[in-house]
Amino acid sequence: MTDSPTMTYGGYLRLDDLLDCQETRTAAHDELLFVIIHQVYELWFKQILHEAELLQRRLEAGNSGGSLHTARRIAKILKTVVGQLDVLETMTPRQFAAFRGALGTSSGFQSAQFREIEAVFGRRGFPASDLRDDPRLRAAIARPSVFDSLLRYLAGRGCPVPAEALERDPSRPWEASAEVQKALLHVYADESGPGAEVCEALVDMDEGIQEWRYRHLKMVERTIGAKIGTGGSAGADYLRDTLFRPAFPDLWEVRSQVEEAPLHG
Numbered sequence: 001m002t003d004s005p006t007m008t009y010g011g012y013l014r015l016d017d018l019l020d021c022q023e024t025r026t027a028a029h030d031e032l033l034f035v036i037i038h039q040v041y042e043l044w045f046k047q048i049l050h051e052a053e054l055l056q057r058r059l060e061a062g063n064s065g066g067s068l069h070t071a072r073r074i075a076k077i078l079k080t081v082v083g084q085l086d087v088l089e090t091m092t093p094r095q096f097a098a099f100r101g102a103l104g105t106s107s108g109f110q111s112a113q114f115r116e117i118e119a120v121f122g123r124r125g126f127p128a129s130d131l132r133d134d135p136r137l138r139a140a141i142a143r144p145s146v147f148d149s150l151l152r153y154l155a156g157r158g159c160p161v162p163a164e165a166l167e168r169d170p171s172r173p174w175e176a177s178a179e180v181q182k183a184l185l186h187v188y189a190d191e192s193g194p195g196a197e198v199c200e201a202l203v204d205m206d207e208g209i210q211e212w213r214y215r216h217l218k219m220v221e222r223t224i225g226a227k228i229g230t231g232g233s234a235g236a237d238y239l240r241d242t243l244f245r246p247a248f249p250d251l252w253e254v255r256s257q258v259e260e261a262p263l264h265g
Contacts, residue, residue, distance in 0.1 A: 021039065022035050022036055022039070024099075025102040026098065026102050028095070028098035028099035030091050030095040030096065030098065030099070031098075033087070033088070033091060034088070034091070034096070034099070037084055037087060038108070041081060041084070041111075042111065042113055044077055044080065044081050045111065045113035045114055045117060047077060048077055048078070048117055049113060049116060049117060049120065051070055051074050051077070052074065052120045054066075054070050055070040055071055055074065056120075056144070059146075059150055059152065059198075060149050060152055060153065062153060062157065064153075064157075064194035064195075064197075064198060065194075067153065067198050068194070068197055068201050071198065071202055071204070071205055072201050074205050074208075075204035075205050075207075075208050078208025078211070078212060079208060081208075081212060082208070082211050082215050085215045085216065085219050088219055089222060089223075093222070093224065093225070096223050100224075108216075112136065112137065115130060115137050116134075116137055117209075118247075119137055119140035119141045119145075120140055120145060120146060121145060121146055121147075121206075121209065121247040121248075122145040122147050122174050122247045122248070123141075124172065124173040124174075125173060126141070141171055142170070142171050144170040146202065146205075146247075146248075147202075148168075148174075150198070150199070150248075151166060151180065152166060153195075153198065154183065154184075154187060154195055154199075157195055159187055159195065160182070160183050160186060161180065161183045162177070162179040162180065162183070165177060165179070165180050176250050180250050181250050181254045184250060184251065185258070187199060188254065188258065202251060203248070203251050203252070206246050206247045206248050206251065206252075209247060210243070210244065210245075210246065213243055214243060217243065
């Protein structure tokens with residue numbers, strides 16, 4: 001797009017194209033809300049991926065301030081995504097049932113961008129069909145995750161991150177490491193330092209993903225109960241199985257290892 005003195009608000013945002021994308025398939029009033037909410041999700045997912053790429057570049061470059069700013073932005077976006085479920089939950093089960101049949105085999109589990117977010121955050125166990133059909137996902141699991149970039153950032157600041165963690169094959173699933181947790185304890189010893197602040201910002205991101213999973217589950221339970229999800233997914237049962245699986249387990253585990261200060265009389 002080139003600069004133009006006649007550029008308008010609608011032209012810059014391509015509003016004619018954008019507002020023409022909401023195509024409902026039934027006369028049900030609430031279908032438009034369903035479409036818009038999910039399209040907005042995908043726009044936010046696109047922004048999260050955009051920000052995560054910058055976050056990793058900044059971590060790898062040792063940019064503490066930039067990493068902190070970007071991680072906090074991602075956490076705020078995740079809060080916004082979760083908040084949108086409040087709007088979707090105004091739709092009753094009967095209102096959803098009025099157009100659910102028109103969804104056919106489509107399902108939120110088919111979101112390629114959310115799968116990519118999971119991969120960027122560190123997930124590696126995807127079905128073979130997802131990997132076969134999604135080159136972006138294959139590329140994401142082949143490169144270092146956000147946590148890999150964090151470890152490189154911390155090592156660059158003098159943190160004793162074990163060499164095997166820094167040199168590992170990023171395509172393999174991450175396994176929580178006692179040695180990495182020792183290194184993180186070293187970082188948290190200076191809780192006001194930039195290293196600890198960056199780690200906490202990543203915890204906020206991880207918590208945001210987990211909060212999204214929980215709220216998504218409750219929304220599904222409110223809307224369809226124990227029914228099979230659209231597209232033949234396991235619905236609420238599948239979502240329940242994904243709860244409490246942190247992207248950065250070491251950042252959570254290290255909390256139970258922080259020693260309490262002795263009490264003084």
